[in-house]
Amino acid sequence: MRAFLRALFGRRARLRWIHLVLGGALAMPFVLVGEVIIGPAVDDSVLGPLPLQLAGFGVGLPIAAVTSLFPLTRPLEAAAVRVLCGIDADRLAHEPARSWAARGRTAMWFTLHVGVGGIVSGMSLALPPFAVVLIVLPFYSWLTDRAPWFPEFLDHTWALALTPVAGVASLLALAGVSAGAGALLARWAPALLGPTPEDRLAAAEERAADLAVRNRLARELHDSVGHALSAVTLQASAARRVLDTDPEFVREALAAIEATTRRTVGELDAVLGVLRDGDGPGTAPAPTLGADLDDLLRRTRASGARVTAAIGTAPEDLPPVLSREAYRIVQEGLSNALRHGGENVCVALSVDVRDGRVEITVENPLGRPAAPSRPGGGHGLAGIEERARLLGGTMRAGPAGDTWRLRVRLPLRESG
Template sequence: MRPLTPVIRPLIHAHTYRRWAYLVIGGALLMPFAMAALVLATLITQHGRPAGDPGPTAIALATLLCLALLTATALIPGVRNGQTHLARALLQGPLTNTPHTRTSRPTARSALWLCLHLLLGMAASLATMVALTEAAMLATAPLNPQPYSTPAQRLLGPLLALLLVAALLYTIALLGHLLTRTAPHLLGPTPTERLAAAHAHAHTLAERARLARELHDSLGHALSVVTLQAATAARLLDTDPDFARNALTHIADQARTATADLDHALGILREDTPTDRTPPPDLTHLHHLTQATRHTGTDLTCHITGDIHRVPALLSREAYRITQEALTNALRHAPHHTPTLTLHITPTDLTLNVTNPRPPRTRPRTRPGPGRGITGMQERAHLLGGTLTCRPTPTHWHLTLHLTWKDTR
């Protein structure tokens, strides 16, 4: 039975009947265009001809007028979208895997598709009317002996009717397959639309990566600080209640800061938000960042030279996030050790160095390669045209950021 499957598949597969409906719709849509074109061509060429005899000239002119009307219809805004949706629903096939652009402007290819659909639909409709009518007459031959002269012809009528219907179905399947293979080339996005869709997708991915960096750096730092302060407060609650009370106060401050950062990050997702309700922190907030780090019990050494306000706003925000993530890594991987932060600013560049001791590792690293934090910092630096290097030594971990800009003052 398996070798016969490709032969009988067009007869039993649902695609054949969906595409049959699609072709019949095309034939029905062609009728008003064809009738209007034929009437107009007859009026133009009717000179001395008897009524009801259009002649070959009128038929040729009607064909040209019909094609012109179809082309004009295909150029109406929205027609291409309608054709695409109808073809996706009934033809299916490769067109369903083709990206559907939001702005589908009319093109010459969509006009060609409308002409092809309607002309093939008319041919399929005529074949359907003729074949089904003849098949009905052949099927009823044993009950209606008058048109058939011999009993053998009357007995073969139902068999011939089945063969005629099968031939019609194979023809419909062939026409439907032809349209299915042609649809992606005529209804699919143009190269310009594909390029625009690729740019939009890249922009979406960039926004998602930006949001991931914002959440990772801001919330990751806040959670690391809160974890260390909570652990320290719990340990010193009985022996040093004043320190524990201050640690709880700083935990509340960090929670408020994290809430503000989360509000800023969620503002990126909301399309109806005209501006960020909470401005993101920049290098002018570096003092608060270093103070929060020291409140965890970490003896941070900080050296800042140069005017922070000379750094452009965008570079200042991104440099702050990189500094925040670098200190978060130091708190996470080397708690209660002494990291060193050095920031040197000139009128045209800045250099950030963060160094922290590497504690002896008690167990092997389970995840090879850099983590998300280092990757995010490198992405930030790359987008700004700067460089960020991470260089471990046997005793320390060194992170260096270098950014440059033009002095506009």
């Protein structure tokens, strides 16, 4: 019994009843327009006020369907359904209708909403006063004289005794109709207001674009900050070992640490600027292979590692995107070599314009125990491979004799 009463008068049933009443309120202007349209063509002696309203209601529904073809109707109706009908937000579309098929489904829903809502609203206005009169009729039998539309059998005592039951039954019937209509609309709402295949495709493309931006920012943070921390760690370690014997080297190491951290803070601000404002004009430029390779090698050598570089054709004329990504690849390759190879790191960079590719090779000797892996680390090679793949290139990494070799080949493109 409690579940039955909750289904008729519970919070969800009440909210859905409010949703239906709102539909009836939306239907009123269309009913008035319908009455204006059919009023001059109908004699008042043929149709009374109620039939005229019903006829206006029938004419107004198609007008409502036409007016609901505006794209913004769908998000407005979806918001009302989510709040009042208890439908999960992920089952409804929140964007304006993009296609005529989506607008047609929205028009069907809007017509159903105002149509069923108008009927339930009319019943809600008429039945409660009538039911109250039936409930109190045995105590105020003189009401039958004031209302000639009461049937004559109510003059009998047994009939008057049953009128409260009929009044309560009328209220229960109204609650049942409202709950049933609300449940029916809630069931049809996802089918008519839910996302179309075009909406799902657009949402998937938006998620893919957001994921690409997040991955790009993650690569930038990993390469720039990771390289800086690796270099600073080696510089601090070397300075600690010779603190009492070589003060000049310690001063140089501290100066290198200061320069590295200052530059890394600038790169971090640039990446955070992308997060805040996008690639706007206020974002600091990213380092490139042509402009910043020498500085990268100098800072790496300042950590105490012996780095040799064999630079082929000058990389100043590389396309901007290729130059930026190649710089990050060299930076991450050096970071991995410093972590695992320490000293005697060999870096070879060549730009082969004839074959239309940029070839980057980073080598370090094997045999040194790998540095302890940090929690969440180990994404360097994956980031390099992802960068190479996005540029249409290839990446190979692995032991070659007693040397660990990273080799990346990128196609040389004129458009950045």
